[in-house]
Amino acid sequence: MSTYQTEEEQVEAIKKWWKENGKAAIGGIVLGLAVVGGGKGWIEYQRVQAENASANYEGFAMAARSGDLEKAVQRGDALISAYQDSTYALFTALDLARMQLEAGDKDKARVRLQWVMDNASDEAIGKLAKVRLARLMLDMxxxxxxxxxxxxxxxxxxxxxxxxxxxxxxxxxxxxxxxxxxxxxxxxxxxxxxxxxxxxxxxxxx
The missing domain is CATH 1.25.40 (Serine Threonine Protein Phosphatase 5, Tetratricopeptide repeat)
Structure with missing residues (x-):
């Protein structure tokens, strides 16, 4: 990953890549796992789960853009609970951490960032969360x-x-x-x- 002017640009670059390539990436993972032992029904289930996670993230993003923190937290937590193994859950937790930090709730932001660190399968997302958590600890x-x-x-x-x-x-x-x-x-x-x-x-x- 190249150097960006702000960390938000880093996040947006990751999201843009995932939006453009996510379906292909999910398809490859699902196909690979299917070869190991999944059937057509399981493949279809995984595809639907990925699409539902994407749709739920769009709904969460709309709530986040509206500035309604309570609604964003409700939708975000629901998404994370339902699709906790998805990249969209990681994006959601990062967004919620930023919003809660901006609202002055450093402890909740810390918990969100730690969760991303502990659950990120994508190295770039994991390191971004680690950088943000380290800076938050410094601020605290x-x-x-x-x-x-x-x-x-x-x-x-x-x-x-x-x-x-x-x-x-x-x-x-x-x-x-x-x-x-x-x-x-x-x-x-x-x-x-x-x-x-x-x-x-x-x-x-x-």
Whole structure:
């Protein structure tokens, strides 16, 4: 995954890919499992489940766009309960975490993000949830938890995000030199908000 300006663009890119390729991906998975031991009835059931999950997600998305948090939570929780193994459940939990965080409910947002981390079969979605959870822990001054989530990042397109979180933890603990080094490396690896990271780096002497 390439670097995007904001994390919301990352989410939208994943959703766009899934919207364009999801049916083919589901079809391939269902066909593969059918070869292992499923019959035509089971294949049809899985196809209908996937289509129902998609339709329910559209209904949830409409409620979310309306700004009605209570209705969005009701529809979102119903979707997650009914289709918890689907990618749409992951999207729903991410959206609900964002909405609940914006409403000031950090604890509920934390639970949502942890659920996505624990249940994501898609690596990109799982790492996005991990980044957001680490930042939330940082915001809640849970420095040990934030540091643990950001520790030992893989050398991939998410590495810069985790390094920037490590830098924030070190800065909060008074390690300005360590923070400066991590901010610099984060910029080199790529982050979703390079302007902000560069500003913090310059404040530490570049």
């Amino acid at each position: 001054n849970a420095l040990d938890e934030a540091a643990s989530l950001a520790a030992n990042p893989a050398d991939d397109s998410w590495q810069g995000e985790f390094l920037s979180i490590q830098a924030e933890v070190k800065l909060a603990r008074g390690d300005r030199e360590g923070a400066r080094s991590d901010f610099a490396m984060a910029l080199k690896k790529g982050v979703s908000n390079p302007t902000l990271v560069n500003m913090k780096l310059q404040e530490l002497g570049g």
